[in-house]
Every structure is written in C-alpha cells, then in structure tokens.
Amino acid sequence: MEVRPKTGSSCIFLILLLLQAGMIACNRTSKNEKAASDTLSANQVVTDTLSVQTSKIEEEDSRPPAKLLLEITPQEYLDILVKYDLSPLFLNADYKPQSAVYNGFYGTDHYRIEMYFASVTKDQKNPTLYHITGKSRYKKNITPFKGEVIVDTAMQFSNSNISPENTNVKGVYKTTGTFILREDSTLAGSGVFNGTVSIEFTLLTDSNTEFWYLNEIEEEEGADLVFDGEWVNYKTGKSKSVIWAKDIYSIGDSILEDFTIGERDVMINPKYRKLGWDSYWENAEWWNDSPHAKL
Structure with a gap:
C-alpha cells in the first residue's frame, strides 16, 4: 500500500522554508546596506576633511608672503x-x-x-x-x-x-x-x-x-x-x-x-x-x- 504525504503539511513546510530564506536574504541586504552606508559616511568624512585642509592650504597660499x-x-x-x-x-x-x-x-x-x-x-x-x-x-x-x-x-x-x-x-x-x-x-x-x-x-x-x-x-x-x-x-x-x-x-x-x-x-x-x-x-x-x- 503506497503512503503519500499529506498535501497540506508539505505546503506549510515549503512556506516556512521560503520565509526563512527571505528573512536571511533581508538580513544580509540590511547588513550590506549598513556597511555601504558606513563606508559612504567614512568617505564623506575624509572628503570633508580633505576639503577643509585644501581650503586652508589655498587660503594660506593666497596670503601675501611675510617677506620677499x-x-x-x-x-x-x-x-x-x-x-x-x-x-x-x-x-x-x-x-x-x-x-x-x-x-x-x-x-x-x-x-x-x-x-x-x-x-x-x-x-x-x-x-x-x-x-x-x-x-x-x-x-x-x-x-x-x-x-x-x-x-x-x-x-x-x-x-x-x-x-x-x-x-x-x-x-x-x-x-x-x-x-x-x-x-x-x-x-x-x-x-x-x-x-x-x-x-x-x-x-x-x-x-x-x-x-x-x-x-x-x-x-x-x-x-x-x-x-x-x-x-x-x-x-x-x-x-x-x-x-x-x-x-x-x-x-x-x-x-x-x-x-x-x-x-x-x-x-x-x-x-x-x-x-x-x-x-x-x-x-x-x-x-x-x-x-x-x-x-
């Protein structure tokens, strides 16, 4: 006599697997987005710092020399x-x-x-x-x-x-x-x-x-x-x-x-x-x- 799995149980099991996979994917995406955001923020800090330093150097270079x-x-x-x-x-x-x-x-x-x-x-x-x-x-x-x-x-x-x-x-x-x-x-x-x-x-x-x-x-x-x-x-x-x-x-x-x-x-x-x-x-x-x- 052939025993077949119940169709309802299989569906529920499949749905749970899909939900778990979705949560893992979402979690990875969230982590990647946070890492990318952190990297962007760090790059922005460096960019802002360089901008300030460059601006300061340009300001100093634009000043007339103390003696010439x-x-x-x-x-x-x-x-x-x-x-x-x-x-x-x-x-x-x-x-x-x-x-x-x-x-x-x-x-x-x-x-x-x-x-x-x-x-x-x-x-x-x-x-x-x-x-x-x-x-x-x-x-x-x-x-x-x-x-x-x-x-x-x-x-x-x-x-x-x-x-x-x-x-x-x-x-x-x-x-x-x-x-x-x-x-x-x-x-x-x-x-x-x-x-x-x-x-x-x-x-x-x-x-x-x-x-x-x-x-x-x-x-x-x-x-x-x-x-x-x-x-x-x-x-x-x-x-x-x-x-x-x-x-x-x-x-x-x-x-x-x-x-x-x-x-x-x-x-x-x-x-x-x-x-x-x-x-x-x-x-x-x-x-x-x-x-x-x-x-």
Whole structure:
C-alpha cells in the first residue's frame, strides 16, 4: 500500500522554508546596506576633511608672503650707495656707550668676544667701500684693528610691513658684502678677521638710514647686522670661527643651546657665565682703557 504525504503539511513546510530564506536574504541586504552606508559616511568624512585642509592650504597660499626679496640692478644699488651713507649703522652712534660694542662667539667653544668700532667712514671715491678702526676684546686681551667693509650686493623687500601712514620710509633693503679687519701685527697673538657681512635697513626720505626691526630675515634671524667669518693668526696660520651681531640675543640660540632664557624678560642663560657672559651687563668702557689706543 503506497503512503503519500499529506498535501497540506508539505505546503506549510515549503512556506516556512521560503520565509526563512527571505528573512536571511533581508538580513544580509540590511547588513550590506549598513556597511555601504558606513563606508559612504567614512568617505564623506575624509572628503570633508580633505576639503577643509585644501581650503586652508589655498587660503594660506593666497596670503601675501611675510617677506620677499627682489633683485635690484647694480646701477640702482650704486645710486643708493652714492646718495646714502651706511656708516651710522655700523657705528651704533645713536645708542648708549655699552651698545656700541658688538658681542659674538669665538672659537669652537663659542667663548664671548667683543668688537668695538671706533670709526667708520665712507670712501670718497668708492661708495661701496667703508673704512673701519676699532678694537676687539677676547677674555682680557684688547687688540686694536683697522680694515674695510665692502657692501657689493643688495636686494629689496617687496613686502616689508610698512604702514601706509609711514611715508618717511622709501624702502627696505638687505645688503651683503665682505669684511677684513687687521689687528696690530706687532702684538702677540694677533691676527686678521675676515668674512661676510649683512645688514637689513630702511631708506628714509630725509636721506638717512636706520635698521629695520619689523621683518625677520631668515639668515640673520632679525639681528639687523651680522658679521660672520673667521680669525686667522698671523704667525701660525691657524683659524677660529667668529660671528658677532648687533643683537646677540637673536642669534645666540642658534649657536649655543638655550643661550637665552625667559619669555618677557629675556636674559642670558647663567650656565654660560663661564664663557665670558658673566660681565655682559657691566658698563666698563674697556676700549678706552687699552694702552694701544691707536694704530
């Protein structure tokens, strides 16, 4: 006798199978849709972030540069040097006596050295040439010198942050050149300083010049005037590095680690007192005390 399944039971069983398959499919679809939604949201975040970053970069790129040096022709520079005298910049004539001394670093240990310019005169025939006399002090040794500075190249700042109301400023320039300062060869341990010099200054409508303080030159770090070179002993030929500047604070940290400390009241780090900086605030006019006053 043949036994046949009941038709009703088979239908119910088939319907249950179909419903289960449908639920699984729906669940997979829901998960896929959620994953796709999450991916879309993540991509949108990245896109929005990149958009903001790109917008920020474009905004920064659209800003005018803080400084931009433009070349000027040799004739333009010569015209400036003929009309203007840069010697007051070298002399620090408008400052207190102790400010007439330039401080710097000498040798591999970067011991303090002081340079005093007693006179700076512009050559009557060559407007790029300046004659200098003065003295150096290293530890307790005071030695007179004389020499020359040649300022042979210049560039102009196209954006120098000059206020429109400041009509007294005609332009801001950076000039570079070379120097050689010869110590008295009859004195023991004497030699010659030589190297490069750079100055950042303004031309004024009254035919005067002054240092420019509102820009920061990358090379000089805002020091306004920097002499960078070496000292060579006359007899032995041995050399030592030397650098001095109008504003020693602005270059000190690039020479010695943490040379300056403090934020509002900046001072020289006490750990460098042993390198000659313990007498930095003394006002003794050592250049007038030397027995070798003149060459």
